[in-house]
Amino acid sequence: MPTSKDVAAAAGVSQSTVSYVMSGKRPISEKTRLRVEAAIEQLTYQPNAGARALASRKSQVIGLVISITPEAHLGSLMEFIAVIAATARRHDYDVLLVTDEEGSQGLERVVGQQLCDGLILMQVEADDERIPVVRKLRVPVVFIGIPNDSAGLNCIDADFARAGELCVEEMAAAGHTSGVIIGWRPRLVGSRLNYVGRFLGGAEAAAERLNVKIKHVPAAPDRASVEAAVEACIAEADGRPAFVSPDATVLELLPRILRERGLEPGKDASVIGVGPTPEALIELQESTVLDIQPKVVSRRAVEILFSLMQADNPDRGGLLELIPPLVTHRYGTADPHVPAAQPIH
């Protein structure tokens, strides 16, 4: 592998000149710049990342922290990751994948070893054990998800409260006066998946406003559990039942389960929900589906992180940004409309 020294020799300049040509941090005469660039080209020189990181104290890498739990919807997760990686590259950064198998120690490790200049934490839980650790880290961190104690942290997430509202509005517009929200087990909702709580909050507010009734039925994201919830709802429903859920897996199951019971979604029953992957959308064309815009959320997460890193202001923070959901599918049509944006700064 050629080094910048080789380039310098080939171009007949000093090593520092090569460095300055690459970084543009000081003016270089047209003539020498061309000579250096030619030498770089000719030798197919690429700067050594380790040496650069050592000298500049910047790795040009961001750490992406994901957790593979049984609750995680892998397709959705992948969608986030893809956008984050692509956005990072556009800013000339690479992405190091950190799984939570190491727990919070993994965070301390990648930062301690100075493998990366900043972190994005995904699937942030209500009472996330990583938070106290993160507060001590000396690099900027962006959370995807909003923990209970978010003071001083940079968080971004889909606006699940708004999504809850939209779902209930949709439900009312479809002529229902009551409906059922299939959520998660209470324990999970309280301690971990607090977006469900936000969703319920928005849904309840809308229900009150529109004078419709909603009932929250906890369930696990598996077939048996959702079936049980559905049975219960059908039993006590008068007229067409309506099902609402903030969970992609539940949403994938609902149409099937209803059909097995002779109810055609969009006709005999309404299915309204949030957050599926494109694949799931294929399955859900006869339902109302809110897209929580993972692409926007993850792109913004990266952008926020970069602004923090550029500002060289590691401990500044306390940004909360909510991305409004889109209604992407409505009973068979794919006619997206954008609700009023309500980012909070």
Added chain:
Amino acid sequence: MPTSKDVAAAAGVSQSTVSYVMSGKRPISEKTRLRVEAAIEQLTYQPNAGARALASRKSQVIGLVISITPEAHLGSLMEFIAVIAATARRHDYDVLLVTDEEGSQGLERVVGQQLCDGLILMQVEADDERIPVVRKLRVPVVFIGIPNDSAGLNCIDADFARAGELCVEEMAAAGHTSGVIIGWRPRLVGSRLNYVGRFLGGAEAAAERLNVKIKHVPAAPDRASVEAAVEACIAEADGRPAFVSPDATVLELLPRILRERGLEPGKDASVIGVGPTPEALIELQESTVLDIQPKVVSRRAVEILFSLMQADNPDRGGLLELIPPLVTHRYGTADPHVPAAQPIH
């Protein structure tokens, strides 16, 4: 951040001794080792990755190259990634995510900058444009997927030929004398997704052997396309139709499409297929599903890469390993059985 110099000072030894304590590359007296370890602990010292990479010429990072195409099943992809990352960590390596947005240049970049010591390429296509590039790289590379010209390359994949056989055997065992394989568009099969070709090969061999008829119907992995294929098959089927597919998305669609046409999968029609994610399995309980064992494939990919890197033998290669599929679900039961393993070395 404390450096190894700080540790040395605290322990009253030289910097090199600290290094040797950490690497174990030369004998250290019990006494000094304990002193150094105490100092490390006390200062919470972590070695600087860049400096280490620079001095040792090893980054302890592997590059994981993925491509986000419309055909990619994100959930399956995520499953691979998770296992690869976890396995890498167990060998004390980190994972750098390389998306193919940069194309083959991305590979040249991460290797050229010496960001990583080896690569794993996923979703390798029949006539993959990355292959000529990879052949020139000076680091070990493992392919997940088998290109047409695999000479001298280290490839690993699920045994789709065997999967094709198993599917047809299953079909025959379920009493069918004929069936339909829903595959991909011919153009894709030829130039790109050649696992489909291998699947078909195995299926055809088994069909001949068992004296059943199979027909290959190309389709895109979307609803309309699969529906058209299904319609055609139902029209010309005598008795219960059987549907076989090597594609996860198609497999997710099939049960629904059949039910809409009044056919209950597992009763009025058979659905037999390969490779879905755990989420999809929920949907497919009434079908026969072969698991292509992404966990095994990806774990082996990492292990092979490490053995290549340890051997310090970058250009050695030409390993082909096939992981046999498991039958994980059979018409409602979850009773896995393992076919005879047939790895090829």
Added chain:
DNA sequence: TTGAAAGCGGTACCAT
């Protein structure tokens, strides 16, 4: 068994 010192390949300050 341990220490001193020469790199590894860049960056950026201080000169000119």
Added chain:
DNA sequence: ATGGTACCGCTTTCAA
């Protein structure tokens, strides 16, 4: 506008 050079923090050879 350019060159010389002192680091950055670790590994490893050579010496003791």
